[in-house]
Amino acid sequence: MKRQLTVLGVALLVAAASVLMFARPADAAVGLRVSGTNIVEANGQRFIMRGVNHPHVWFTGQTSAFANIKALGANTVRVVLGSGKRWGPSTDVANVISLCKQNRLICVLEVHDTTGYGEEGAAASLDEAVDYWISQKSALVGQENYVVINIGNEPIGNTNASQWINATTGAIQKMRSNGFEHLLMVDAPNWGQDWQYVMRDNAQTILNADSRRNTVLSIHMYAVFNTAASITDYLNRFQSNGWPLVIGEFGWRFNPNEVDHDTILAEANSRGLGYLAWSWSGNTDPILDMTVNFDPTQLTTWGQRIFNGANGIRSTAREATIYSGGQPTTTPTATPPTTTPPVTPTTTPPGATRACTATYSVVGQWSGGFQGDVRVTAGGSAISGWAVTLAFPNGQTVSQAWNATVTTSGSTVTARNVGYNGSLAAGAGTTFGFIGSWNGSNGAPTLTCTAT
Structure with a gap:
């Protein structure tokens, strides 16, 4: 707990003696x-x-x-x-x-x-x-x-x-x-x-x-x-x-x-x-x-x-x-509470060999800023990687993200999996999140999920 410190004029000189202890390694x-x-x-x-x-x-x-x-x-x-x-x-x-x-x-x-x-x-x-x-x-x-x-x-x-x-x-x-x-x-x-x-x-x-x-x-x-x-x-x-x-x-x-x-x-x-x-x-x-x-x-x-x-x-x-079960986790560990209904877009674009879907929610919003959360779910087949494109309607921008690598082009954001959360079994899911900025309104983006 925070305490106010009293500054002493003279530092203490401390002599330490080693203690020999070896009961078990x-x-x-x-x-x-x-x-x-x-x-x-x-x-x-x-x-x-x-x-x-x-x-x-x-x-x-x-x-x-x-x-x-x-x-x-x-x-x-x-x-x-x-x-x-x-x-x-x-x-x-x-x-x-x-x-x-x-x-x-x-x-x-x-x-x-x-x-x-x-x-x-x-x-x-x-x-x-x-x-x-x-x-x-x-x-x-x-x-x-x-x-x-x-x-x-x-x-x-x-x-x-x-x-x-x-x-x-x-x-x-x-x-x-x-x-x-x-x-x-x-x-x-x-x-x-x-x-x-x-x-x-x-x-x-x-x-x-x-x-x-x-x-x-x-x-x-x-x-x-x-x-x-x-x-x-x-x-x-x-x-x-x-x-x-x-x-x-x-x-x-x-x-x-x-x-x-x-x-x-x-x-x-x-x-x-x-x-x-x-x-x-x-x-x-x-x-x-x-x-x-x-x-x-x-x-x-x-x-x-x-x-x-x-x-x-x-x-x-x-x-x-x-x-x-004693094994390293391969997906993020916490699913944050949502405060707005998720928006579910259409799935993978035509021609993709594997399918995934993505849902979006706003976890929290404040003046000029918000926190978004996206859940990625594999379709009927396992996938080895994914990319989610978020096209924001009101000029929103993303400043930082976790559990994904993010690139931006204007108000379009592309989030790709990182090393530990790309491989998903059929029907399995993972999440990533980000901090964004908004001005005027904060409408939900259109999402497109592409799987590999």
Whole structure:
């Protein structure tokens, strides 16, 4: 969660001692696990988190959020829980996991009570957070394919940030000694932002503390990371050292002093880093809400950006293969809700050897802009590729697209399949989407689908 930082005049000097731990090799891990700098599933398939944070502990009745987050394309949700020290206790962990699985999401579960420990007097320690996880162990064991345990949110504030080293190594070791085999996630100190670089400079010590070699580090990026240079320098240090990292929280540049979210999204996409944006709804500072009152049809500027913008969730998320029988998915993972009736054109032009159809809908519309969705369906025979031509009647233009390669000529747009969604069995379908602009009116285009 976003916090105002107090700048200290003198940086802390931290000396790290290596901890020798080799109980079992990393490949003995079950379920989701670390492999080098990547997270992989049990079948070895790489998994890149693309999702958002949901403040469940404060809004336990908002269970529809899981389906709504999935419908907008996410493959992961980070769920805020309480240990009972400040919030909760969250005793509905089994139900939360069930909601994640029903909606084909990977569940990152975190204890929020640890936020700012050492500076925030009411905060829980990481050791107390582990006690909570132990109390919930029966709901967690056996869910290693679906659940990541984020031991404690932003577990140390700005006061004596170096205490994070021993607190974190102790928490990891206590989790393992109590039989947890899950992928563990650990947040940085300094309210998650690591501006004193305690996590960056002691990352190997933390990773060595895990006997199962199955821990991923998490950075939270807010006002400390308000330039491209600060973001890329931080990420470069982890990449060059081969340390696994996710961006577990971040906000957006709603004023010039805030986080450079465009750089975060672009860098995460180019490097294959997972990201989890803050947050779905319910913030005391609503500028960080992605929806108005948890309503997925009312995306805020931040919500539009994170789901539909360049390098956003819709264009980069891939569903975990555990939900497709352990095999990599070959079609997009989320079918967004439609707000207008689909328009079904005639099928393939005369002379084509294979047939396909395409249907169009507007998912959302705002002043001067809209989001379109097209579903392509193979006819009575399998096809190996497709192209859909959209002839817009009112001068609309398309600025970006996902799950298709798009070319434009005036108001005519041609979308062709990408590598993973061209081959369709008879009657099978896939979808692609785009962001467009309109002026005056936004009539539906005439569609033509050509199959190969």
